[in-house]
Amino acid sequence: MAGAPVDVRVAGGVIERVGPGLPAVPGLEEIDGAGGIALPGLVDAHMHLDKTFWGLPWRAHEAGPTVRDRIDNERRLRRELSLAPDVQAEALARQAVSRGTLHIRSHVDVDTEIGLRNLEGVLAARQRLRDVVSIQVVAFPQSGVVTRPGTAELLDRAVRDGAELIGGIDPAGIDRDPAGQLDLVFDIAGRYGAGVDIHLHDGGELGAIQIRMIAERTRALGLAGRVSVSHAFCLAMVDEAEQGQLVELLVASGIAIMTTAPGDRPMPPFRRLRAAGVRVASGSDGVRDAWTPFGTADMLERAMLLAYRSGFRTDELLHATLDAVTRGGAEVLGLEGYGLGAGDRANLVIAPGESLGELIAMRPPRALVVSGGRVVARGGHCVI
Ligand SMILES: [Zn+2]
Numbered sequence: 001m002a003g004a005p006v007d008v009r010v011a012g013g014v015i016e017r018v019g020p021g022l023p024a025v026p027g028l029e030e031i032d033g034a035g036g037i038a039l040p041g042l043v044d045a046h047m048h049l050d051k052t053f054w055g056l057p058w059r060a061h062e063a064g065p066t067v068r069d070r071i072d073n074e075r076r077l078r079r080e081l082s083l084a085p086d087v088q089a090e091a092l093a094r095q096a097v098s099r100g101t102l103h104i105r106s107h108v109d110v111d112t113e114i115g116l117r118n119l120e121g122v123l124a125a126r127q128r129l130r131d132v133v134s135i136q137v138v139a140f141p142q143s144g145v146v147t148r149p150g151t152a153e154l155l156d157r158a159v160r161d162g163a164e165l166i167g168g169i170d171p172a173g174i175d176r177d178p179a180g181q182l183d184l185v186f187d188i189a190g191r192y193g194a195g196v197d198i199h200l201h202d203g204g205e206l207g208a209i210q211i212r213m214i215a216e217r218t219r220a221l222g223l224a225g226r227v228s229v230s231h232a233f234c235l236a237m238v239d240e241a242e243q244g245q246l247v248e249l250l251v252a253s254g255i256a257i258m259t260t261a262p263g264d265r266p267m268p269p270f271r272r273l274r275a276a277g278v279r280v281a282s283g284s285d286g287v288r289d290a291w292t293p294f295g296t297a298d299m300l301e302r303a304m305l306l307a308y309r310s311g312f313r314t315d316e317l318l319h320a321t322l323d324a325v326t327r328g329g330a331e332v333l334g335l336e337g338y339g340l341g342a343g344d345r346a347n348l349v350i351a352p353g354e355s356l357g358e359l360i361a362m363r364p365p366r367a368l369v370v371s372g373g374r375v376v377a378r379g380g381h382c383v384i
Helices: 067-081 085-098 117-128 151-161 178-192 204-220 240-253 270-276 299-310 315-324 327-333 356-362
Strands: 007-011 014-019 037-040 042-047 101-109 134-140 165-169 195-200 227-231 255-258 348-351 368-371 374-378
Touching (some): 042 299, 042 327, 085 101, 085 368, 085 374, 101 117, 101 195, 117 134, 134 195, 165 178, 178 195, 178 204, 195 204, 204 227, 204 240, 204 255, 240 270, 270 299, 270 315, 299 315, 299 356, 315 327, 315 356
Parallel strands (some): 101 134, 134 165, 195 227, 227 255
Antiparallel strands (some): 037 348, 368 374
């Protein structure tokens, strides 16, 4: 049930006090939350802001079923459509803000065909929206690293230009050289103190071996707490005993897991990971792009999908999914001042409902989204 109503007093973009019946302060603007539920700004820990077709007419999905089919199809579409990455990134980030997301980690394609064009676009959008939403950028070698000479140099440059993390993709499945790709990626990360976030779709034992290789390099470079594995389907494809070993390894190495609650692929063991102490985040991944027709950049919807995919029904388990799109995501992104306590950044979203469980079940339009103490969205629409 809902707790007693409280007031939240904000000064200088920071929460100063939270409590019932705070006295009005002359000159301080009052905003009515209408008795809704306040959450800290939602965290989308895995997007692709540069890829989206958001704002364009509907485009039927036409890629084949494999990762390689989708990469090739996207490269073709990218040439045909030649969209402006800054415009697309800003359009999708604004949509995310309208749904209460105030922190995004976006992978951004870097390859030998487009160079750093998409990176420059996302960095420009990030700059324009810097007072509204925080955006972490992962330089993402969508087309491979080892098999595309010149990519490692571009990744290196991307980090110097403003990407906080280096990405990777199926070091075995795409590059057929897991040690080669991981060494290149971790070498750059180690050199600049950047984080690492690897897309790992490779399944079963092939994926599990790569988790071990990522852990080895994370520990060798002292990058605990700075490395994530996105998707990690393999964690759900090995036997119980090996899954336990891998979970322990993730804990010991300080590696986080990001899952989107994939519809037709194995999902990492959400409860087991969290119970063991692995940081678990979630994200939209692609939103209405060459990879998928789906997505609305709504992290309450993502929490519902996590619950739906996991067979969760109780409030306690629904709360766990909400945690993955709030506090858990904030931990993975390494956000400071995150929360609803005094001294935290005044980033919050207010939605009508009686309980947190109901919020996930209903995903009501966000009544208010407040960033740094300023209303940035109202009634499900950006107002900035
Ligand atoms: Zn992705």
